[in-house]
Amino acid sequence: MRARNLWFVALLVALVISVIVIAGQADLKEVRGKNAHDGDTISVDFDGEEQDVRYVSINTPGFKNSDCLAEQAQQGNEELTKRVDLWLDLNPTKDGWEKDRNRLLGHVFLSPDRTQTSSVAVQLVAAGYARLDVRNPIDDDIMNGKDFDVRYAHWIIPAQIGAARAREGWWGECDDYVDSDVIITAIKQWSHDEIVYIVNRGDESIDLAAGWKLWDEAGKEGDERSTHRLDFSDYLIDELLPGGLLRVHSGPAAKDRGGQLIVCNELEMDFYWRGYRIWNQNGDEGYLYDPDRNLVYHYSYPLRWE
DSSP, rough: OOOHHHHHHHHHHHHHTTTTTOOOOOOOEEEEEEEESSEEEEEOOOOHHHHHHHHSSOOOOOTTTTTHHHHOOOOOOOHHHSSEEEEEEEOEEEEEEEETTTEEEEEESSSSOOOTTTTTHHHHHHHHEEEEOOSSHHHHHTTTTTOGGGTHHHHHHHHHHHHHHHTTTTTHOTTTTTOOOOEEEEEEOOOEEEEEEEESSSOOOGGGGGTTEEEEHHHHHHHHTOOTTTEGGGGGGOOOOOOOOEEEEGGGGTTOOOEEEEEESSSSSEEEESSSSOOOTTTTEEEEOTHHHHHHHHOOOOSSOO
């Protein structure tokens, strides 16, 4: 029980810190919510005209392919946004605002203060109605301040970890690996610091060094010596406690740190794998295997929801 309590304390601390407002960005556009088309698209009153807005950085189950939880995602979105004042963070272009199929692309907030708790995307992800889905991020653009697609991902990722750990929404009703206790909860495939987030949501400690393995798609197709295959038994990795989180880093941030493990606290560890990029920015697959070579989790991006 102690480990679980520490996990919730960590989440509460994160929420307190999240009240800090992001400064130095463009003003938000105030609109009035009308209705939700699905889990990630709404109609708003935009200067007296109806305009559709598609959320950035997340995706939700859709109606087109009868995705599991599509109706609940739409209802959850509508409960948050219908007939209330909303604030949009939009991406300016030379012709106005960035769009996708005539829909504005935006980050949507429930107050003029940009915080983790006012982000509609974070609320949907925390409830298990949505998942992180950053499409084709470009590292050079992000480094040069063009971070629109990933601007609030640092809030979305912890919300997704919490939802996956608690088997909320999609993670409990629709995930093919709902019975797996050790899972990949998110993959951050952009910037100089790629990160795979692995959580133990079971009741027993897990010895990853006993033969657990992490592969990407290239590792799955490669031979046993592939540099895209991580065998945790090659390293001294502490046990992952119930509720514990392991962040596996790769990319330039891991250069000259290969094999280094940092124990942050009882529940969180950082492991530095390779000093070059592993995860393809336009899409990849993460595979987690137990010591008996059983596939215990498969994480894919981008999402195939419509």
